Amino acid sequence: MPDSLSPQLDAASTPAAETLSIAGRAMRSRLLLGTGGFPSLEVLSEAIAASGSELVTVALRRVDPRARGSLLDVLAEAGVEVLPNTAGCHTARDAVLTARLAREAFATDWVKLEVIGDEDTLLPDAPELLRAAEELVDDGFVVLPYTNDDPVLARRLADAGCAAVMPLGSPIGSGMGIRNPYNLSLIRDAVDVPVILDAGVGTASDATLAMELGCDAVMAASAIARAEDPVRMARAMRAAVEAGHLARAAGRIPRRRYATASTPDAGLADFT
Amino acid sequence: MPDSLSPQLDAASTPAAETLSIAGRAMRSRLLLGTGGFPSLEVLSEAIAASGSELVTVALRRVDPRARGSLLDVLAEAGVEVLPNTAGCHTARDAVLTARLAREAFATDWVKLEVIGDEDTLLPDAPELLRAAEELVDDGFVVLPYTNDDPVLARRLADAGCAAVMPLGSPIGSGMGIRNPYNLSLIRDAVDVPVILDAGVGTASDATLAMELGCDAVMAASAIARAEDPVRMARAMRAAVEAGHLARAAGRIPRRRYATASTPDAGLADFT
Amino acid sequence: MPDSLSPQLDAASTPAAETLSIAGRAMRSRLLLGTGGFPSLEVLSEAIAASGSELVTVALRRVDPRARGSLLDVLAEAGVEVLPNTAGCHTARDAVLTARLAREAFATDWVKLEVIGDEDTLLPDAPELLRAAEELVDDGFVVLPYTNDDPVLARRLADAGCAAVMPLGSPIGSGMGIRNPYNLSLIRDAVDVPVILDAGVGTASDATLAMELGCDAVMAASAIARAEDPVRMARAMRAAVEAGHLARAAGRIPRRRYATASTPDAGLADFT
């Protein structure tokens, strides 16, 4: 690999796989959608359609007699798969229990594993996350862990049997994009499972960059749900992910310090 | 306008105009294509189709008896408009004369005005550029000047009657993307004519960012022509420009130092 | 704290402590020096003097009958304290054993704890690092762990009783500086023990920035030892650390999108 300082420069041209495959499930869309933060279920429904997403996250919370079931109905109508998360869990124990309850509730053994270590930044707790991942993999779950951008932790999660890794670009909902593109590219090199950028996406270019860095997919929640026009942003993200996926496969030009004429001087007229 | 350090934060939500309008000509595509550097006219033809571009640049050079006319035939078949450039000119005089010859040759009064001030970087020469622009506007041309990222010069070019301004992101063919996003956003604020990012685009995310910063269109030449797979990169750029254009109109979320939970804690179970 | 995107903006003015205090030991210098990579012991000796450092790292390796003792003699003459490291260890067990051997060899219970998780990047292994730190703290060591830039792990290390945390800016010897200044500022907020930037420093401005972000000290090894002129670079780093330390305490001006005249217009002449 080129001894490069510029993560994208390592985006060697690779055949653009037509489908994303996680734990044997093939998906045409490379955009995962979070369902939180939308102004209404109607807007959520429209945004799912606009995004083309096939996999969306849901949380598990105490039954609210006032609003029951309709979320699952909306997702069923949209024809998307449900990916339960363990949002709000601060220990491996709570996360594992929540995953098991989600399996009961949604009849899926997939789980987006979150073990939070800090209230202000909602950053993951590395040792607890690894512990929970190991336990859930042993218990037969398809584990997609929300992790920080540490390449070593990502590799250990993959080695533990996680079906994918979901490193952050920056804190959840911060909209700060990818703070350390270099680490994302190292994670891409470090693991063989799919890499899904999770958290921090603020706008379309963040998603495009993530794909160019070698991510296999991008997860967007607040960036779409809390945009002024969520449905339009869903379309933007869909195009952004496709753009970045195509660009990586197309093999970008190298970065150069100096210019390279796009119009040769050969045959230039002399008017002197 | 918010006293923001983050150019994109100024991307106030604006209705996404369906068409780009330059000097009264409406175009659906917001991607301009350079024709230089393609491995063959066949690839150029495919790339034009993949890009959806409606306006492509050509240069004027001494007649080569061996290869005559076919370029114009290709562009005619593609149904795109020709935008002659003055590439290679280092003085206002040469640029003005080249523009007049292009008007003769291509029966168009549009010109992409380039006045180069340095051989290594191919950066424009600000005073000569302004002089040439003033002269050509007086002569009835529709002038699209290739300029640096100086907001003051951009405004002076617009004030001189240029139909658009084409600031660089970084040197021609360098692939370094947008070195100073802040200046691009200042240029967006400084002029009322269309702003077209010209030069420096290396990959799709550069184009997406440019649109998010408020550019009305993006010009790509080497980034597509010299990519390992030019046609695929043309598709990537088309999607990238659309993504950025939609994202700006959708109104991105603000950047925050800390996290904002995308899953509320309300109703969180207590397993203690 | 201001909801700021710009780490330095959070550099609230704090009284510049005259001395750095780690585990009760006060030092005037805020620059730690690594002894590896110098062309000779003579240059090392000069560089130590030029750097003003009072604490330098050494490694523990198999006795080499050819070159024995002189390193410790040089350090003794320089009047600096020795900080043994556990470089090369990949497990908590090896790191703990190495720390105990270092205590025997150097009669110090201080240790710079390194537990490496990857050969290419030499990034730390978070769970193993935490385990080793806990064990060594229990064993009475003054533990200064080399950690990644994860604020949660840093807080857990501090909670475990480490005397300081030594987050990286970028991989050891990479010279890439601080890849994620934002995380460094979060670490500053997350712990009460001294924060010492370790690894990644390439040149003086990296050290200045680290101090402005709130680090209490900077560790430099390759940046000085492998510079073309190590002694001159040692002087540069000394000044750089002082500059950043003073600047943070001086309370920098805020960043603004627009200009603020340094020369008021009041009283401006009118020559029209």
Added chain:
Amino acid sequence: MPDSLSPQLDAASTPAAETLSIAGRAMRSRLLLGTGGFPSLEVLSEAIAASGSELVTVALRRVDPRARGSLLDVLAEAGVEVLPNTAGCHTARDAVLTARLAREAFATDWVKLEVIGDEDTLLPDAPELLRAAEELVDDGFVVLPYTNDDPVLARRLADAGCAAVMPLGSPIGSGMGIRNPYNLSLIRDAVDVPVILDAGVGTASDATLAMELGCDAVMAASAIARAEDPVRMARAMRAAVEAGHLARAAGRIPRRRYATASTPDAGLADFT
């Protein structure tokens, strides 16, 4: 020169000149100080002493009967040279006239030439600036133009006979530092006269970086005058400029994508 994307990588090791020489005047200090914005003349006086500066700027404004002369007295006592500026001028004509009045008032033919093109950003007007510079050089002035970061304009100003060029890092008083380090390094390559970073400096690391990029000196005004503790910031800037100047001359290590062990594995113990 290396085809590098990283401006600092081009910081080839050069002998660190002991003194800065502008138009034949040698100075030991490489920090220029602006006198505007200080809370009092007393603080200004202390800050000058702390900064070690030998050249400070003053403006020309309508006589204020209430506060006359004392500024010049303070500067005389400080033993610094006066560099009049043309702040507030928007045309070549006004700037030239102001320079001539300054020559009358301060008996110096040195002038910091400012020709402003925009009220919000206070960015220079390139064509007017070049015109004024040419006229003042013809009139025997030692011209130090405040310019944007365009390498072509910088070279034309130097070719016109300016004694130095003073490119901006970002808008005056914005504290945004160096928005485009790449352009600064191109300017360094483009001219033989001293390059003095002017405008945008917000904190010490900005000044250190400027020197590492190859600037011969740094001008600071608001960064010092409007800091919470101006005198302390003056000390910080003095150290920062020295650090960057030494670091460039010391020849920094290259940036690498991967780590380079600062502690070799040779002789590593085997505890298995």
Added chain:
Amino acid sequence: MIVLNGQSSDVRPGESVAAVLLHLGLDEEARGVAVAVDGEVVPRAAWDSFRLAEDARVEVLSAMQGG
């Protein structure tokens, strides 16, 4: 006293989980629901048979927009 979703309830010891769900207006076919008692999952198949002990802490959870 039995705690249901963090609040004291009038559920009596010896009642089944199924009965508790009825209290909440949920029948056994309710989609997207899961139950934990004292920090352990109670599988749907055991909702009828599982009897709540004195001081049981019951969590009845369902899908919510998130993440």
Added chain:
Amino acid sequence: MIVLNGQSSDVRPGESVAAVLLHLGLDEEARGVAVAVDGEVVPRAAWDSFRLAEDARVEVLSAMQGG
């Protein structure tokens, strides 16, 4: 001696621009062609009438891929 596109040519003084184009295998309908003589544009309409002077410098240009 007349210089055609930077090279000495056997074009003789007094010949028309149209004649020069024929030398290059171009007829008057040639699309995408423009001509400058001694740094001035010669409009298509003048190709027949414009006669080349001694030492004329002629530039005959056409479209090329670029920019």
Added chain:
Amino acid sequence: MIVLNGQSSDVRPGESVAAVLLHLGLDEEARGVAVAVDGEVVPRAAWDSFRLAEDARVEVLSAMQGG
């Protein structure tokens, strides 16, 4: 009417620049002072001899903190 530093003044036509400076409390030795009349520099050496015309616009400038 003569305008002094942007404001109408009671300076009368025919007065010298030196006289104007006295109005402002400045003598000829005043350091750091420069004078422009109608957009032209009036050198210190001419302060005595230079007589102000009807409607002259006078600018008297000195050092101020700046830049």
Added chain:
Amino acid sequence: MIVLNGQSSDVRPGESVAAVLLHLGLDEEARGVAVAVDGEVVPRAAWDSFRLAEDARVEVLSAMQGG
């Protein structure tokens, strides 16, 4: 056979750590030296008394430039 710093050695079982150090030209006052046998630290105080077993793996370490 006893392994000394990763290499086979002629150190014989029953010899003391102190003796091994002498093999390496180190006396008991040697500064900056530490010894591990079979993955355990042998404190300086035990160098005399500690006898090496068959197949002992001995690591004798000292300071090296690093980090």
